[in-house]
Amino acid sequence: xxxxxxxxxxxxxxxxxxxxxxxxxxxxxxxxxxxxxxxxxxxxxxxxxxxxxxxxxxxxxxxxxxxxxxxxxxxxxxxxxxxxxxxxxxxxxxxxxxxxxxxxxxxxxxxxxxxxxxxxxxxxxxxxxxxxxxxxxxxxxxxxxxxxxxxxxxxxxxxxxxxxxxxxxxxxxxxxxxxxxxxxxxxxxxxxxxxxxxxxxxxxxxxxxxxxxxxxxxxxxxxxxxxxxxxxxxxxxxxxxxxxxxxxxxxxxxxxxxxxxxxxxxxxxxxxxxxxxxxxxxxxxxxxxxx
Amino acid sequence: xxxxxxxxxxxxxxxxxxxxxxxxxxxxxxxxxxxxxxxxxxxxxxxxxxxxxxxxxxxxxxxxxxxxxxxxxxxxxxxxxxxxxxxxxxxxxxxxxxxxxxxxxxxxxxxxxxxxxxxxxxxxxxxxxxxxxxxxxxxxxxxxxxxxxxxxxxxxxxxxxxxxxxxxxxxxxxxxxxxxxxxxxxxxxxxxxxxxxxxxxxxxxxxxxxxxxxxxxxxxxxxxxxxxxxxxxxxxxxxxxxxxxxxxxxxxxxxxxxxxxxxxxxxxxxxxxxxxxxxxxxxxxxxxxxx
Numbered sequence: 001x002x003x004x005x006x007x008x009x010x011x012x013x014x015x016x017x018x019x020x021x022x023x024x025x026x027x028x029x030x031x032x033x034x035x036x037x038x039x040x041x042x043x044x045x046x047x048x049x050x051x052x053x054x055x056x057x058x059x060x061x062x063x064x065x066x067x068x069x070x071x072x073x074x075x076x077x078x079x080x081x082x083x084x085x086x087x088x089x090x091x092x093x094x095x096x097x098x099x100x101x102x103x104x105x106x107x108x109x110x111x112x113x114x115x116x117x118x119x120x121x122x123x124x125x126x127x128x129x130x131x132x133x134x135x136x137x138x139x140x141x142x143x144x145x146x147x148x149x150x151x152x153x154x155x156x157x158x159x160x161x162x163x164x165x166x167x168x169x170x171x172x173x174x175x176x177x178x179x180x181x182x183x184x185x186x187x188x189x190x191x192x193x194x195x196x197x198x199x200x201x202x203x204x205x206x207x208x209x210x211x212x213x214x215x216x217x218x219x220x221x222x223x224x225x226x227x228x229x230x231x232x233x234x235x236x237x238x239x240x241x242x243x244x245x246x247x248x249x250x251x252x253x254x255x256x257x258x259x260x261x262x263x264x265x266x267x268x269x270x271x272x273x274x275x276x277x278x279x280x281x282x283x284x285x286x287x288x289x290x291x
Numbered sequence: 292x293x294x295x296x297x298x299x300x301x302x303x304x305x306x307x308x309x310x311x312x313x314x315x316x317x318x319x320x321x322x323x324x325x326x327x328x329x330x331x332x333x334x335x336x337x338x339x340x341x342x343x344x345x346x347x348x349x350x351x352x353x354x355x356x357x358x359x360x361x362x363x364x365x366x367x368x369x370x371x372x373x374x375x376x377x378x379x380x381x382x383x384x385x386x387x388x389x390x391x392x393x394x395x396x397x398x399x400x401x402x403x404x405x406x407x408x409x410x411x412x413x414x415x416x417x418x419x420x421x422x423x424x425x426x427x428x429x430x431x432x433x434x435x436x437x438x439x440x441x442x443x444x445x446x447x448x449x450x451x452x453x454x455x456x457x458x459x460x461x462x463x464x465x466x467x468x469x470x471x472x473x474x475x476x477x478x479x480x481x482x483x484x485x486x487x488x489x490x491x492x493x494x495x496x497x498x499x500x501x502x503x504x505x506x507x508x509x510x511x512x513x514x515x516x517x518x519x520x521x522x523x524x525x526x527x528x529x530x531x532x533x534x535x536x537x538x539x540x541x542x543x544x545x546x547x548x549x550x551x552x553x554x555x556x557x558x559x560x561x562x563x564x565x566x567x568x569x570x571x572x573x574x575x576x577x578x579x580x581x582x
Contacts, residue, residue, distance in 0.1 A: 033296045
């Protein structure tokens with residue numbers, strides 16, 4: 001997905017939220033805003049929005065000297081989700097359609113995001129779970145997803161945020177474990193999950209986990225590590241969580257299923273869904289090829 | 292009021308709303324966004340926000356070749372307010388406190404604004420009127436305002452938007468007409484009232500009306516006409532409507548009463564009121580002098 005004009009004001013707002021979250025030093029707030037505006041002025045709009053996000057958050061880390069501003073928040077979200085995990089697993093086990101329920105919960109977990117929402121409270125997560133369990137879901141796309149699961153031998157699961165990966169783990173428990181490689185970010189960016197989150201939530205004990213070698217809040221393939229590129233090339237099914245992965249991979253000619261909550265009006269419009277919808281969507285290159 | 296960091300994303304959002312309102316040409320949308328970002332990069336934050344607004348809207352007028360993009364909207368708001376005028380006048384006439392009621396309605400009229408709100412519907416104006424008639428109002432400040440009215444001989448009333456000036460007219464009917472000069476903008480900017488709106492709404496038949504010779508959505512005194520500067524210097528009371536006038540005049544050493552609805556979170560914080568509050572506020576230079 002290209003960067004829309006609407007994304008530019010949003011970048012600056014996110015930059016301001018992020019630097020205020022990281023430091024109370026107003027001189028640094030000013031410096032980040034100034035540099036973010038300069039970046040925006042020179043940004044190629046054919047780039048995807050996470051490219052700009054990457055630059056902004058790298059800038060904040062450099063200027064503040066804080067390597068992982070969201071470390072504490074990520075821990076809190078992991079702990080929160082781990083505490084909820086037994087209850088969520090029971091919902092899946094008691095469901096008539098455990099895979100569908102696990103997909104719905106994995107999408108609900110995508111509410112845990114520090115990009116568009118600068119603050120997040122427990123009630124929002126609980127509401128997202130309730131909503132996700134009953135909201136309309138594209139069952140045709142879900143069926144295609146199930147078929148693809150059955151016919152695929154190398155499955156890549158691209159994670160999104162800390163906390164959310166506990167929800168992903170519950171979905172992964174419903175999938176063929178030996179075929180799955182879970183991918184986290186190579187370096188801290190916002191509250192995106194890195195290897196330490198995968199370890200803290202026990203994901204590494206369940207499936208193979210690699211990092212992508214990069215620090216974008218999405219997956220910019222040509223900037224990822226060779227290890228990632230190799231397995232991506234071999235994968236016959238990619239499960240991609242969250243808006244950042246949709247923004248960076250929606251034009252890929254690959255069998256990708258995006259699982260996300262449409263939290264941004266521009267992404268919702270791009271997906272042709274209502275804001276706040278729960279989404280399972282195969283990337284359109286495949287749809288086109290089949291039509 | 293200086294420009295806060297929070298204003299920068301808002302500038303870009305307003306620029307995008309405004310150019311989309313003016314033309315469907317996406318190339319021009321891009322050009323305006325690009326130039327607005329460059330302007331933001333070089334803007335001195337000690338300038339007030341309307342200085343940036345002035346530059347953005349001038350840019351849009353230049354690039355589109357449309358001298359007054361909001362002409363039709365301004366006419367609609369004038370007509371809407373003129374249709375409501377007899378009903379509003381009756382509310383004032385039947386009130387136990389006609390001046391206070393007229394002040395409340397003049398503040399309600401400030402909801403008619405195309406800056407922060409890109410679209411506005413009838414129900415919003417009706418709700419603003421209902422709210423303004425019953426919401427808490429600083430009665431101490433109102434009493435000071437009344438005293439100042441009685442002791443002043445040259446009163447300047449700085450208007451804000453088309454449509455809103457009909458509400459202002461109802462307040463002016465409660466004031467000493469021969470002492471009042473009403474001021475409109477010198478050139479079109481957003482939906483700010485200009486001389487043609489003052490004529491269309493009959494304001495010119497009630498009091499002396501001048502334009503300020505400038506095109507900022509506020510009052511940047513040193514850029515206004517000599518005629519305006521002269522009468523401003525002589526005025527012993529200034530009634531300033533709306534956020535733009537507050538942003539540009541809050542640091543003036545002058546007897547100014549600001550009448551506005553706090554529609555922007557930054558301005559609400561600056562005034563130390565809740566978002567959406569109705570505000571009558573004497574400028575702090577005078578308060579300081581008296582304390």
